[in-house]
Amino acid sequence: MRYKETSDLEISLLLEAIYRKYGYDFRQYSQAHIRRRIMSRMVMSGFEDISEMQSTVLNDESFAATLLQDLSITVTEMFRDQSFYKSLRENVIPILKTYPFIKIWHAGCATGQEAYSMAIILQEEGLYDRSIIYATDFNQNALNHAKEGIYSTSLIKEYTTNYQLSGGKESFSNYYTSNYDNVIMNQSLKKNIVWANHNLVTDSVFAEVNLILCRNVLIYFDRELQNNVQTLFYNSLINGGILCLGAKESLRFSDVYEKYTEWDPRQRIFKKKY
Amino acid sequence: MKYEAIVMGVSSGGMQAMKVMFPLFPKDFKIPIIIVQHIGVQSDGEWIKILNHNCNLHIKEADEKETIETGNIYIAPPNYHLLVEKDKTFSLTIGERVNFARPAIDILFETAAEAYEKKLIGVILTGSNYDGTKGMERIKEYGGLTIAQDPETAASSFMPAAAIAAMQPDHILSLENIVKLLLKIT
Ligand SMILES: C[S@@+](CC[C@H](N)C(=O)[O-])C[C@H]1O[C@@H](n2cnc3c(N)ncnc32)[C@H](O)[C@@H]1O
Numbered sequence: 001m002r003y004k005e006t007s008d009l010e011i012s013l014l015l016e017a018i019y020r021k022y023g024y025d026f027r028q029y030s031q032a033h034i035r036r037r038i039m040s041r042m043v044m045s046g047f048e049d050i051s052e053m054q055s056t057v058l059n060d061e062s063f064a065a066t067l068l069q070d071l072s073i074t075v076t077e078m079f080r081d082q083s084f085y086k087s088l089r090e091n092v093i094p095i096l097k098t099y100p101f102i103k104i105w106h107a108g109c110a111t112g113q114e115a116y117s118m119a120i121i122l123q124e125e126g127l128y129d130r131s132i133i134y135a136t137d138f139n140q141n142a143l144n145h146a147k148e149g150i151y152s153t154s155l156i157k158e159y160t161t162n163y164q165l166s167g168g169k170e171s172f173s174n175y176y177t178s179n180y181d182n183v184i185m186n187q188s189l190k191k192n193i194v195w196a197n198h199n200l201v202t203d204s205v206f207a208e209v210n211l212i213l214c215r216n217v218l219i220y221f222d223r224e225l226q227n228n229v230q231t232l233f234y235n236s237l238i239n240g241g242i243l244c245l246g247a248k249e250s251l252r253f254s255d256v257y258e259k260y261t262e263w264d265p266r267q268r269i270f271k272k273k274y
Numbered sequence: 275m276k277y278e279a280i281v282m283g284v285s286s287g288g289m290q291a292m293k294v295m296f297p298l299f300p301k302d303f304k305i306p307i308i309i310v311q312h313i314g315v316q317s318d319g320e321w322i323k324i325l326n327h328n329c330n331l332h333i334k335e336a337d338e339k340e341t342i343e344t345g346n347i348y349i350a351p352p353n354y355h356l357l358v359e360k361d362k363t364f365s366l367t368i369g370e371r372v373n374f375a376r377p378a379i380d381i382l383f384e385t386a387a388e389a390y391e392k393k394l395i396g397v398i399l400t401g402s403n404y405d406g407t408k409g410m411e412r413i414k415e416y417g418g419l420t421i422a423q424d425p426e427t428a429a430s431s432f433m434p435a436a437a438i439a440a441m442q443p444d445h446i447l448s449l450e451n452i453v454k455l456l457l458k459i460t
Contacts, residue, residue: 003384003388003412003415004415004416008360030357030359030365030367031359031360032357032358032359032360032365032385032388032389033357033365033367035385035388036357036381036384036385073367073368073369073370075368075369075370076368216368219338219354219365219366219367219368220365220367223339248337248338248351248354248366249338250337250338253339
């Protein structure tokens with residue numbers, strides 16, 4: 001019965017408390033999603049109600065860290081959505097080739113798989129040495145994992161299939177070294193990736209880039225917050241720069257929509273107008 | 275009106291079940307239907323087009339932030355969880371699989387129960403896992419109406435049987451009779 005008795009007001013007060021105390025702002029995330037995550041933590045940790053949980057959040061930093069992990073979903077894959085990566089190779093790489101130096105921003109990179117996928121493509125296209133990849137997330141644990149580049153062997157089969165179906169030119173096993181239950185990504189893929197903590201809600205522009213990938217992050221935000229983040233991206237892209245969103249994400253409802261052309265609408269790839 | 279939306283969960287055997295049920299709804303059916311069907315990640319949505327040929331309602335994939343409206347049958351897109359917000363719009367998330375499934379029936383049912391409370395109808399159909407049982411419990415807790423396909427009539431009886439054992443739904447019926455009931459009470 002606890003679900004029914006927990007009001008929206010209690011949830012928003014908890015989010016307000018998290019924001020005021022820790023600076024993490026979830027107030028404009030999908031309410032249904034946040035509510036589910038908070039309630040499942042409440043049940044798992046054995047709290048009677050939200051106010052009991054709230055006082056623990058405020059007084060116990062390690063519990064707060066646990067809750068922040070619950071609120072950040074880091075599910076990701078290498079070469080997720082093969083048709084997207086195919087289009088990236090066909091329709092975006094030729095543009096990147098025209099630049100003497102290439103800056104790429106992965107916003108919400110989670111545990112790094114997307115950034116490594118990009119590094120592999122850049123290597124195969126002969127662009128890696130003149131590229132720098134900024135891979136950012138607000139979840140430091142995920143970033144630490146990303147930086148290590150160690151993934152469970154059990155995932156590799158799926159990643160290999162994804163890689164092949166997305167137009168990969170080599171054998172995927174060239175890109176990692178196996179070590180019992182894990183694989184570790186090659187140093188040569190890591191050397192031009194900069195991993196950094198950046199919060200899309202509260203931090204601002206940090207570089208001017210040629211390409212932004214922000215996939216499956218904005219779905220968690222309400223329309224107003226999506227719009228703010230789209231403005232941040234717009235201001236971070238050079239003229240003619242490319243923005244890639246997730247398969248189910250759209251630019252149409254944001255103020256900057258008119259300032260882009262649809263480069264590959266099916267794959268949600270947009271080009272900033274000059 | 276007593277009810278404002280229907281959520282349905284269906285897994286193995288689902289395509290056939292939807293082919294039977296969808297054409298039975300009239301064009302002026304009064305409330306939206308929202309469905310989680312477990313389906314392979316690589317689905318291109320071609321099957322939605324095919325089902326649309328024989329259906330008076332408009333069948334479409336649910337989009338994020340889309341407002342839920344009458345006249346539609348919404349299907350959860352492959353590889354995303356589908357959630358209902360209190361303002362009767364959809365959210366999509368990529369979370370961990372729940373009951374080995376993404377989309378998961380439980381997530382749709384639980385969030386829809388919180389949004390529609392007692393004005394929701396939950397229907398659990400053929401399938402070979404236990405996804406949806408928790409969601410049906412939640413719908414009941416909020417005072418909504420719960421219906422399970424009669425396991426004897428289901429291509430795969432496990433899913434409705436699991437729900438029936440756990441939460442005694444209000445009705446246990448064949449596909450045709452589920453639609454008849456829905457037409458009567460909406
Ligand atoms: C589902 S993952 C997407 C990973 C990857 N881009 C993909 O599509 O496979 C969402 C990521 O967004 C991050 N995220 C959520 N809110 C954020 C914010 N305000 N600032 C930065 N990153 C955020 C989460 O920590 C998580 O790693």
